[in-house]
Amino acid sequence: MPLASLIGRWAMEPFSKALPPLGDTERAALEAGTVGFEGLLFSGRPDFDLLSAMGPNRLSEREQSFIDREVRELCRMLDDHAIDQARDLPPEVWRYLRNKRFFGMIIPEEFGGLGFGHYAHATVVARIATVNIAAAVTVMVPNSLGPAELLLRYGTDVQKVRYLPRLADGRELPCFGLTSPYAGSDAAAIPDRGVMVEREFGGRRTRGFLVDFDKRYITLAPVATVVGLAFHAVDESRPEGERELGITCALIPVPHEGMEIGRRHRPMDSAFMNGPIHGRQVFVPVDWVIGGEKQVGQGWRMLMECLAAGRAISLPALGSAMQQTALYVSNGYGQVREQFGLPIGKFHAVAGLVAQMSAELYASDAARRFTAAALDKGERPSVASAILKVQLTEAGRRAVNHGMDILGGKGIIAGPSNLLGVSYRQAPIAITVEGANILTRALIVFGQGAIRCHPHVLSEMAAVQARDEAALGRALVAHGKHVATNLWHSLFGAPVLGEPPEALAREARLIARMSAKYALTADLAMGLLGGRLKRMELLSARLGDVLAHLYLASASVWRYRVDAAPELLPFAQAAIRLQLDEAGKILRDLYANLPTTGRRVIGALVLRRTAHLAPLRDVQLMALAELLRTDPRIVQRLAPDLSEPAAGGLRDLMHAMELGEQLGGDTAAALNKALRRTRSFEAAASSAPDPELALAYLKAADKVIQVDDFEGPAQQQARAALNQPAAPPAQPAPRPSAHRPERRTPPPVPAK
Template identity: 85%
Template sequence: MSLASLIGRWAMQPFSHALPPLGDTERAALEAGTVGFEGRLFAGRPDFDVLTAVGPNQLRAREEAFFSNEVPALCRMLDDHAIDQARDLPPEVWRFLREKRFFGMIIPEAFGGLGFGHFAHASVVARIASVNVATAVTVMVPNSLGPAELLLRYGTDAQKDHYLPRLADGRELPCFGLTSPYAGSDAAAIPDRGVLVEREFQGRRTRGFLVDFDKRYITLAPVATVVGLAFHAIDESRPEGQRELGITCALIPVPHEGMEIGRRHRPMDSAFMNGPIRGRQVFVPMDWVIGGEPQVGQGWRMLMECLAAGRAISLPALGSAMQQTALYVSNAYGQIREQFGLPVGKFHAVAGLIAQMSAELYASDAARRFTAAALDAGERPSVASAILKVQLTEAGRRAVNHGMDILGGKGIISGPSNLLGVAYRQAPIAITVEGANILTRALIVFGQGAVRCHPHVLDEMAAVQAKDETALGQALIAHGKHVAVNLWHSLFGAPVLGDPPEALAAEARLIARMSAKYALTADLAMGLLGGKLKRMELLSARLGDVLAHLYLASACVWRYRVDAAPELLPFAQAAIRLQLDEAGKILRDLYANLPTPGRRLLGALVLRRTAHLAPLRDVQLMALAELLRTRPDVVARLVPDLAEPGPGGLRDLMQAMALGAQLGDETAALNKVLRRTRSLDEAARSATDPALALAYLQAADKVIQVDDFEGPAREPEAADLSRAPAVQPAPSGPPPSARPPERTIPPRVPAT
C-alpha cells in the first residue's frame, strides 16, 4: 500500500467529520465562475508576469464613439437636484436612453444591441454615476443580472429572437424578481412556489406553473414591461421527496392575470424606480421558462453563474464613481474655500484626508479595471467579483463621508448647489444590494475563496465525497508541502516571482511576503478550526479582507505597468502601502482572536518581519496633497470617469476650477485683496486681466454660497418680536403616507 493510501485511510474519517456539509445551492455558488489572480495570492505565490499578462483596457471604435458622443450628451441632460426633487428621470432622458440603446449595452449587435465589452459597460455606468446615481442605476439594471443576460446565456432561440431586440431598443423594460420579504440574503430560501399544472391558455391546453409569489426591492418594477421571476418549481404528481424541481426562472409580460405591479418603494428617497411585485395563482406557461422545460430547476445555477461576473461590473462602477466625484469635489473645494487666510485644502487635517482618498481611489480603480480586463479576456472570477463589490462600495461610502467632512456646512444644505448630499444619502444602497456587504464579507469572500482559490482544498473535498483514500492522501501530501513552503517564506522572506515594474520592486516584495503569510494563516485557521470556521464569521471575514487588500495591492502593480504614467507613481506606491498596512492590521487582529492555545506564539512567528509595513507618514500624505493641488493633469488621470453634468453645483465647481487654472498663482493674490476690500469688482481690478479675475471671483463665490428657499407664511403681526408666533393649524386631509405613490411610466417607442 502506498504512502498516499495509508495517509488517506487514516484521514478519511476525521476529514469526513471536519469538512462542512454542502447543500446543492452552496455547491452551485462555490462552483460558479473561474479563479483568477486571487488564486495565486491564496496560494502564497503571486507571479507578477501572470499579473501583467492581463492586457490593458481597450475600447473598440464603436465604444469610443459612444463615449465621445452619447455619454457626454446624456450627462449634460442630467440635473442631479432636479431629478432628485422630481423623483423620476425627465421624459426626454427616458426617451434618449431608449433611442441610443443604453439599455442594450450587453446585447450583441446581431440582436440590435450595442454589444459592448465589460470595461466599456462599466465605464458608461461610472461616468453617468459621477453626475447622477439614479440614472446610472436605471441604465445599469437592464445590463446586469436579469432577463437580457439570462436569455443570452440560457434562453431558447425563440425567446432570444422575440425579447432581445425589444430589450435592446427599449420597447421592453425589464426587471428581475428574486428577493422576498422572508428571503433576502438567503435568496435560495425564497418561499415563492409554482406548482406544475395543465390548463387552458390562449385557446389550447398548456403545461406550466401556477405561481404564488411576493417580491420586494425590485428595481425598475414600477415601469417594467417584462418581469423575470425566480420561484421554486414543484411537481405534485411525483412521489413524496421528489416533488421539488428546484429554483426556476421565467419571463412574465406586463400586464398578466394575477400579477400586481406598479407600486413603488423609495430607497433612501432616491429617484430611480424600485418596487414590489406580487402574484396570486399566476399561470406561467412552460414556454415562458427561460430556456424552456430543460432548464426547469436550473435557476439557481443560472443566477450564480451570471453573478460570478456581474458583481464585478455595475456596483463597483458606482463605488468608483462616488470616489472620483468625492475626490474631485474635496480637492477643488479645498482650493477655493478659504478660512483663517488659507485655502482649507492646505490645512494638514484636510490635506491628509484628501491624500488618503486619492490613494484609496488609485487602488479601487486599479482593481476595477484589472478585473474588467480579465472579464474581457474570458475569465469569470467569482471571488474577485465579490471582493470588488464589497471593497469598492465601501470605499465609495468612505470617500463621500470624507468629502462631507471637508465641505462642512456647504455639504449639508440641500439644493441645486449641493455637491455631495444626494450621493451621501444614496451610498448605503450600493452597500446593500446584490448581497449585503456584511454577508458577503462574512460568508462569501473567504468561504468561496477557501474552496475555489486554495490549490488543494477542492481536491480534498472531492476525494472525501468520493471516498477515495488514495486521492485524499495525495492531496494531503501536496497540501503539507504547500504549508511548509509558505512557513519558510513567512519566516525568512518570499521570492518575487516574475518581473514587476522596477519602480515598484520594493512594494512587490512586500506583496509576495504578505501573500505567503496570508496563505499560511488561512491553512492554520482551517486546520485548527475545521468546519467550525464556517460559523466563526468574524474570523472568516478577516481572512476575506486580507485577501481583498492583497488583491487591490496587486492590481496597483498591474495598473502602473499598463498605464505607463510615471506621474502617478507616488499614488501607486501609497495605494499599495495603504492596502498592505490594512492587511497587516487585520492579520494581527485575527491572531489575537483565534480561539486556540498558543495563538500569541503563532502570531509572533507568522507576522515576523512585518514591522516596516507602517502606514504612510504625514510627509508622504502632504506630498500627495501638494500634487493634487498643483497638478490638474494628475487629478484628471485619477478621475477619468468624471463627466460634465447639467446645471448645478458640480458644474459650477468645474467652471470655477477652469477659470482658476487660467489665472494660476494669481488667485492667491486676488483672495488677499478680496479679504481687504470685500468687493469682487475692486479685487478684480488689481489683476493683470480684470475680466478673467472677475469671472473667477464670481464663479468661486457661487461655489461658496449655499441655497435658501422660501420660508413658511407668516401673519403680519408675527413680525412683532414681542409677541409669540402664531401656532399654525394642523393641515387637513390624510397624511402623506396615506397617499398612493406616484407612478411615471415612460412612453413606449413604437415598434418598427
C-alpha cells in the same frame, strides 16, 4: 500500500467530520465562475508576469465613440437636484436612453444591441454615476443580472428572437424578482412556489406552473414591461422525494392575470424606480421558463453563474464614481474655499484626507479595471467579483463621508448647489444590494475563496466525497508541502515571481511576503477550526478582507505598468502601502481572536518581520496632497470618468476650477487676499493682470461657496395671501461682498 493511500485511509474519517457539508445551493455557488490572480495570492505565490499578461483595458472605436458622444450628451441632460426632487428621470432622458440603446449595451448587434464589452459597460455606468446615480442605476439594471443576460446565456432561440431586440431598443423594460420578504440574504430560501398544472391558455391545453409570490426591492418594477421571476418549481404528480424541482427562472409579460406591480419603494428617497411585485395563482407556461422545460430547476445555478461576473461591473462602477466625484469635489473645494487666510486644502487635517482618498481610489479603480480586463478575456472570477463589490462600494461610502467632512456646512445644506448630499444619502444602497456587504464579507469572499482559490482544498473535498483514499492522501501530501513552503517564506522572506515594474520592485516584495503569511494563516485557521470556521463569521470576514487588500495592492502594480504614467508613481506606491498596512492590521486582529491556546505565540511567529508594512507617513500624505493641488492632470488621471452635468454645484465647481487654472495659483491667492481687504469683487479684480478673467473667477468661486435658501413660513403665507404661484428655490448668485451677503427683504404681508 503506497504512502498516499495510507495517509488517505488514516485521514478519511477525521476529514469527513471536519470538512463542512455542502448543500446544493452552496455547491452551485462554488462551481460558478473561474479563478484568476486571486488564486495565486491565496496560494502565497503571486506571479507578477501573469499579472502583467492580463494587458490593458481596451475600447473599440464604437465603444469610445459612444462614450465620447452619447454618454457625454446624456450627462449634460442630467440635473441631479431636479431629478432628485422630481423622483424620476425627465421624459426626454427616458426617450434618449431608449433611442440610443443604453438598455442594450450587453446585447449583441445581431439582436439590435450595442454589443459592448465589460469594460465599456462599466465605464458608461461610472460616467453617468458621477453626475446622477439614479440615471446610472436605471441604465445599469437592464444590463446587469436580469432577463437580458439570462436570455443570452440560457434562452431558447425563440425567446431570444422575441425579447432581445425589444430589450435592446427599450420597447421592453425588464426587472428581475428574486428577493422576498422572508428571504433576503438567504435568497435560495425564497418561499415563492409554482405548482405544475395543465390548463387552457391561448386557446390550447398548456403545461405550466401556478405561482404564488411576493417580491420586494425590485429595481425598475414600477415601469417594467417584462418581469423576470425566480420561484421554487414543484411537480406534485411525481413520487415523494422527487417533487421539488428546484429554483426556476421565467419571463412574464406585463400585464398578466394575477400579477400586481406598479407601487414604489423609495430607497433613501432616490429617484430610480423600485418597488414590490405580487402574484396570486399566476399561470406561467413552461415555454416562459428561461431556456424552456430543460432549464426547470436550474435557476439558482444560472443566477450564480451570471452573478460571478455581474458583481464585478455595475456596483463597483457606482462605488468608483462616488470616489472620483468625492475626490474632485474635496480637492477643488479645498482650493476655492479659504479660512484663516488660507485655502482649506492646505490645512493638514484636510490635505491628509484628500491624499488618503486619492491613494484608495488608485487601488480600488485599479482592481476594477484589472477585473474588467479579465472579464473581457472570458474569465468569470466569482471571488474577485465579490471582493470588488464589497471593497468599491465601501470605498465609495468612505470617500463621500470624507468629502462631507471637508465641505462642512456647504455639504449639509440641500439644494441645487449641494455637491455631495445626494450621493451621501444614496451610498448605503450600493452597500446593501446584490448581496449585502456584511454577508459578502463574512460568508462569500473567504467562504468561496477557501475552496475555489486554495490549491488543494477542493481536491480534498472531492476525494472525501468520493471516498477515494489514494486521492485524499495525494492531496494531503501536496497540502503539507504547501504549508511548509509558506511557513518558510513567512519566516525568512518570499521570492518575487516574475518581473514587476522596476519602480515598484520593493512593493512587489512586500506583496509576496504578505501573500505567504496570509496563505499560511488561512491554512492554520482552517486546520485548527475545521468546519467551525464557517460559523465564526468575524474570523472568516477578516480572512476575506486580507485577501481583498492583497488583490487591490496587486492590481495597483498592474495598473502602474499598463498606464505608463510615471507621474502617478507616488500614488501607486501609496495605494499599495495603504492596502498592505491594512492587511497587516487585520492579520494581527485575527491572531488575537483565534480561540486556540498559543494563538499569540503563533501570531508573533507568523507576523515577525512586518515592520516593513509601516503605514504612510504624514509627510508622504502632504506630498500627495500638494501634487493634487498643483497639477490638474493628476486629478484628471485619477478621476477620468468625471462628467459634466446639466446644472448644479458640480458644474459650478468645474467652472470655477477652469477659471482658476487660467489665472494660475499665485494669482488666485493674491485675488482672494485683495478681496478680504477690499470686500469688493471689482476692486479686487482690478489689481490682476487680466481684470475680466479675475472678476469672472471671483464670481464663480463665490457661487461655489454660497448655499441655497428657500421660502420660510412667513414668505409662504405672504405669497398665499397675494394669491401668487409658488416661488422656485433661490439659486446662489454672486453677492456684492464675499463676506456680507445682501439682505433679502420678504414681500409685505397685507393687513388683515
